[in-house]
Ligand SMILES: Nc1ncnc2c1ncn2[C@@H]1O[C@H](COP(=O)(O)OP(=O)(O)OP(=O)(O)O)[C@@H](O)[C@H]1O
Ligand SMILES: O=P(O)(O)OC[C@H]1O[C@](O)(CO)[C@@H](O)[C@@H]1O
């Protein structure tokens with residue numbers, strides 16, 4: 444077992460040919476002689492018929508699937524799924540679920556499937572909802588959750604449990620877990636939440652409690668590393684199509700019409716990029732990872748003139764975190780942060796809209812009509828779509844199986860299509876970003892035929908400093924696999 448002060452319980456197992464298993468902690472690591480039980484699923488009328496239902500204890504999922512003949516096996520994660528041995532009896536299970544951070548389509552589906560998974564597969568009878576995020580552990584009453592209570596919640600947006608940003612007290616949370624006799628904690632939230640979950644796990648371990656802590660990563664921004672995709676992202680991209688479509692209809696109905704759509708994406712432009720690729724109505728996509736400029740040769744204004752002359756209308760999609768460096772640093776709100784310490788951005792959509800309008804008002808050769816659409820919360824306050832619903836079910840069940848098998852201090856997520864248990868630090872240590880030297884961004888540029896806004900010198904710099912491809916560095920797998 445290795446690890447630094449930030450990652451005190453990291454479990455690294457090495458094998459042949461450069462095989463590395465970045466394992467997750469287990470209750471048995473710090474509680475000796477824990478009794479185990481046969482997994483009741485093997486006598487379950489539905490699951491007993493499933494061949495090879497249980498996951499082999501040695502199964503692991505490779506982080507890198509593009510390999511060379513003589514390459515090292517590289518990093519692996521423990522495969523998620525039901526185990527033959529479990530560490531909780533049905534009548535012993537006392538679980539709780541909490542949702543934290545911003546909303547995301549699919550939160551209710553994950554809640555529903557954790558409750559139904561625990562009750563229907565493992566015979567649990569005690570599942571509590573924590574009201575209003577982390578602070579709800581010690582400042583609010585709990586909500587009893589049964590399959591009946593959660594039956595139709597997946598059809599609703601938001602979270603039936605409520606959520607919050609802002610600080611919390613780890614010690615008070617663990618006191619509450621201990622006082623209530625909770626022994627399985629399911630936390631659904633983004634990067635900040637998962638950092639909090641890691642602390643809760645550490646405190647639980649310090650106190651030597653038999654409490655399994657499982658995280659389900661959440662964010663519509665899709666900026667969580669290691670996992671293939673975060674839940675709700677597909678639904679958000681789908682909903683964004685409606686805004687883009689409206690902008691296109693407005694733009695093409697007038698002479699020299701311009702539609703500007705701002706989409707969420709604080710530090711990464713995945714939503715804008717995928718919404719653009721999906722729509723085909725977008726002429727220019729601007730994301731935080733790809734700097735752009737307005738004036739002069741190769742700038743946005745020049746491209747607007749070109750596109751309007753060609754097509755008579757155009758649509759621009761801009762991610763909320765794009766172009767922040769262009770907006771005056773002297774503006775006070777530049778320094779503002781939300782309750783969790785996340786930087787609050789200027790409204791780049793509004794800023795761009797004014798810039799374009801002012802520019803063409805001064806240029807008497809071209810008269811434009813611009814419509815600005817900012818769907819903001821509309822793309823995330825919706826129920827999840829069909830594919831996200833299925834994905835949320837798998838995430839929830841993976842979390843339940845992991846906790847039942849005694850794993851703790853882990854998050855769940857698909858790695859190259861296979862669900863795995865991933866140590867917290869791997870998903871919180873960095874944020875995933877669109878890599879503008881990868882093929883996916885090149886595909887977008889060729890689809891929109893927009894300028895890259897990069898000079899040859901900048902292209903060289905970006906290529907030299909960008910993350911290497913998957914063959915060289917498994918950490919960039921999400922980007923290069925696309
Ligand atoms: N660095 C951190 N360490 C411990 N806890 C944190 C940290 N950052 C945030 N949290 C806690 O996690 C909760 C949610 O954090 P935050 O508002 O940043 O949302 P998030 O989980 O990152 O989701 P989103 O994707 O919506 O930003 C807050 O209640 C906060 O107390
Ligand atoms: O206004 P709120 O709820 O703080 O959240 C807004 C942020 O949350 C996200 O939806 C997810 O992190 C971002 O895209 C967005 O910037």
Ligand SMILES: [Mg+2]
Pocket residue numbers: 544633634635785
């Ligand atoms: Mg966050």
